[in-house]
Amino acid sequence: MSEYLKETPWDKRNFNINTYELTASTEDALKETVDKDGHFTLKVNPLDNPEMLMKYGFYYMDTLIEPVCKKEDLHLFVRGGASISTEYDRQELIQVAEEAFIHGRFHRDFNIPSSQADKRYVNWLHDLMDANNVFSLLYEGRTAGFYAFEQDKVLLMGMKKEFRSKGLAKTFVSQGCFEQLKFGHAHLKTSISAANVASLNLFYALGFKLKNTVDVYHKMNHTSQIGV
Template identity: 65%
Template structure:
């Protein structure tokens, strides 16, 4: 597989082989016809998708990738909020289950929603095992979680009853501040262009747009 990278973390959820395509040349696209499975391909927004459409790819999402330098992080305080790594893992899983209903795999008509749910649940479990999650606490209750890896902010989930209460800025800025303590000079994240609330949140914390990519999917063979 010259132009394909297997993604076993997705294969375990979708009951078929899964791949990332590493280039947009026709040689790479031809390779996606050789193996049954689900494919993800990311391109710059100014690149023409003509060849992708010819080979059966379909547009899935646009990801905006903001970056925040350490000195530009805006911290927000909110009474009774804190973060901790001392939490009940099952509570985090329950919050994750209700937090990710509009991801690109939920929008993919070739992936059942139940499988998209499983993908996020397994991802959160993996991050728990790697100690890359902070629980977001409101008083003594687990109100959400903040997941990261190295310099990347990966996931933010807040329990439904705590949404729209002005807590997201405090929780997220506290998570970023802890992440900066690991020695990073800047943090980055990836947000769907459709997720305006999340874009506004990270902009308020000091993140600024650095890159944008369009995401395409394809299924070769019988699918799920």
């Protein structure tokens, strides 16, 4: 296996093609994508000149904002009727995941069918539930969505349509962060698409501060249809 190409089997299972993430953006690394079938992801500093990337067939996909929140800076919001739990109906949360994510970079990638991008989030949530890294979000005793994490990372948050735009997100996410910090973390971090302004504003309101940004580029070399 190349020192520059890291296989990403969690994406391969969704798209039924080989998938890789590059570990460097040097020309030697880019050359290794020329004659290899598959989908490639490359993350670079936004200040880097993209000319070489485009020469080798990479296209801009997204800018990821990476905010961080220290334990002592978290703003906890409370609302009557809102709570979180480690108990949930697994299939009910999967149904939320099937239609909750539209800002992901794979949803924006014109080489990836939306159904396959949806599948990626569903499988990811399955993995996180298997690892006991999911809280259910409850409002007045009803399941409203989920909050998923891994170690000190806030990964996914999804809500049913009927509970959106009701001012519940700050309460749910801050409570999820509060419980996650109980595992002994000094801080939490997350990664948000620059296109997802609502999520950015939400995390800033909770006390998260901008730490880093990365530009994400994709490339596709394929001889067969994705997902087939």
